[in-house]
Amino acid sequence: MSHVGYRCLMAVDRDQVLRSAASLLTRKAGSTMDEVARAAGISRATLHRHFAGRDALVRALEALGIAECEAALEAARTDEGPAADAVRRLVHAIEPSAGLLAFLYTENQLFEGEEQNEGWARLDAGLTELFRRGQESGEFRIDLTPVWLTEALYGLLASGAWAVTEGRVARNDFTRMIVELLLGGALRRAEP
Amino acid sequence: MSHVGYRCLMAVDRDQVLRSAASLLTRKAGSTMDEVARAAGISRATLHRHFAGRDALVRALEALGIAECEAALEAARTDEGPAADAVRRLVHAIEPSAGLLAFLYTENQLFEGEEQNEGWARLDAGLTELFRRGQESGEFRIDLTPVWLTEALYGLLASGAWAVTEGRVARNDFTRMIVELLLGGALRRAEP
DNA sequence: CCCACATGAGACATTCATGTCTCACACCGG
DNA sequence: CCGGTGTGAGACATGAATGTCTCATGTGGG
Structure with missing residues (x-):
């Protein structure tokens, strides 16, 4: 329940997702939230858990x-x-x-x-x-x-x-x- | 019914609309078709008569x-x-x-x-x-x-x-x- | 073994821009 | 005066992306 435990259990770090999104959007600026999620190897739901929205x-x-x-x-x-x-x-x-x-x-x-x-x-x-x-x-x-x-x-x-x-x-x-x-x-x- | 008559009767020239759209989109790239139309002083319907779509x-x-x-x-x-x-x-x-x-x-x-x-x-x-x-x-x-x-x-x-x-x-x-x-x-x- | 928890998958509603349509109106020429 | 024509206003349907939700699953720790 601790924050430390929370973060360690994350399959993908929020920062990794951010980097991945940056990499994708750099190449294709109009990418969908779904594409961003897939590029990061996570589901759209998890992406929304990291970032409230686009x-x-x-x-x-x-x-x-x-x-x-x-x-x-x-x-x-x-x-x-x-x-x-x-x-x-x-x-x-x-x-x-x-x-x-x-x-x-x-x-x-x-x-x-x-x-x-x-x-x-x-x-x-x-x-x-x-x-x-x-x-x-x-x-x-x-x-x-x-x-x-x-x-x-x-x-x-x-x-x-x-x-x-x-x-x-x-x-x-x-x-x-x-x-x-x-x-x-x-x-x-x-x-x- | 001739093409000449058709074009002469247009209140706003297609080229004028284009210039107006260029001017607006230059300042606000995400403008709506409705905004483009209003900026040109025409209705959205007429804008669609000039350009099939965005x-x-x-x-x-x-x-x-x-x-x-x-x-x-x-x-x-x-x-x-x-x-x-x-x-x-x-x-x-x-x-x-x-x-x-x-x-x-x-x-x-x-x-x-x-x-x-x-x-x-x-x-x-x-x-x-x-x-x-x-x-x-x-x-x-x-x-x-x-x-x-x-x-x-x-x-x-x-x-x-x-x-x-x-x-x-x-x-x-x-x-x-x-x-x-x-x-x-x-x-x-x-x-x- | 069991519980907590993050996740993936998917259904669902919502929003917004867009595209299409109809209709009434103003104008212009005959 | 009258018919044709372009136009504005607005209703309506569509599609895509988004935001939200539930539920089953797997995994890791106690």
């Missing part, structure tokens, strides 16, 4: 995505060293979460309501601060606003994840492609 | 988006002059369609089916060719594949349109922000 599931995925991104932001130590290197570390750390991020990016349900998770605001603030620091240190150009650079990074992460799942970009090139484009742009540099 | 409407919007992008690709004359200038002309020409493009970008229904509009393939080919030309002329770096640059451009257009509607980026900065980031990147150049 909305709750999506919200949980949102929280998971935010948590992973915040962990990546933390792990990348974006306040240390050159900003360009920090961006590289950050993208590399976010890479495993890029698929989930892309899914959340297209789940407009999350943003249509008036109240949106404050986690996004914290993430935005962290990223924006990184770009602002890079501008202040003279590494980044100042004619592109930190806010836009943040938005652009989200967009590149999403399209990068999409391009990988579609097989148009090699999985191993993900981080490099994004970082090189975001920082260096497409133009050939004069001389290294 | 699927048909989305397909029509897809065709519209493709047509607009192809027109922009044409107008930008991407096979003339420096590739960088061509990219700038192209983004500028696509700007009015960016919102619609962003909507289609998130409408995964369009890509889940096995058969997808060949217009996208033509667009991809045109964009990829532009980037390839830029690489060949020595303007663009060769370590970023033309396919990735194409995908990245889509992503930047979508996130740019989104950022503008959210008020995070000034509407007038749309083209410049995208082009400058795509071509020049965030790093401060050594010297102009």
Whole structure:
């Protein structure tokens, strides 16, 4: 009856279900609750015992995505060293979460309501601060606003994840492609 | 009874309805057929007389988006002059369609089916060719594949349109922000 | 051995968007 | 004035996904 006993008896951990759902919805955003359940190897009833409904599931995925991104932001130590290197570390750390991020990016349900998770605001603030620091240190150009650079990074992460799942970009090139484009742009540099 | 008479008597042109739907769905992707109808100033019945169903409407919007992008690709004359200038002309020409493009970008229904509009393939080919030309002329770096640059451009257009509607980026900065980031990147150049 | 408990399977009601239909009305040309 | 025609309003059926419920089953611990 104890909580410990309860959790240990669960055939599938709630977190496992969440990961499975993230994996499936990343590939097929319109999946049914039934499909999500089957993908996790459980029944629809059990899925409902973990998440009250589809909305709750999506919200949980949102929280998971935010948590992973915040962990990546933390792990990348974006306040240390050159900003360009920090961006590289950050993208590399976010890479495993890029698929989930892309899914959340297209789940407009999350943003249509008036109240949106404050986690996004914290993430935005962290990223924006990184770009602002890079501008202040003279590494980044100042004619592109930190806010836009943040938005652009989200967009590149999403399209990068999409391009990988579609097989148009090699999985191993993900981080490099994004970082090189975001920082260096497409133009050939004069001389290294 | 003639076709001419039929069309002239329509209070609202089918194209107007399509534009209105594009405008609404760009802002609220999950809008109902009823909302789309009301936004166009017509009844749901009339909307169904124009488009057999929601699927048909989305397909029509897809065709519209493709047509607009192809027109922009044409107008930008991407096979003339420096590739960088061509990219700038192209983004500028696509700007009015960016919102619609962003909507289609998130409408995964369009890509889940096995058969997808060949217009996208033509667009991809045109964009990829532009980037390839830029690489060949020595303007663009060769370590970023033309396919990735194409995908990245889509992503930047979508996130740019989104950022503008959210008020995070000034509407007038749309083209410049995208082009400058795509071509020049965030790093401060050594010297102009 | 027995009990507690999580689970799977399935039935069931509900909700919502959609698709279809009818009918009355306004308008326009003859 | 009158018939044709497009339209709006609304009723109605449909289908899909969802949310809720019950019950049988298996398993693990006491």
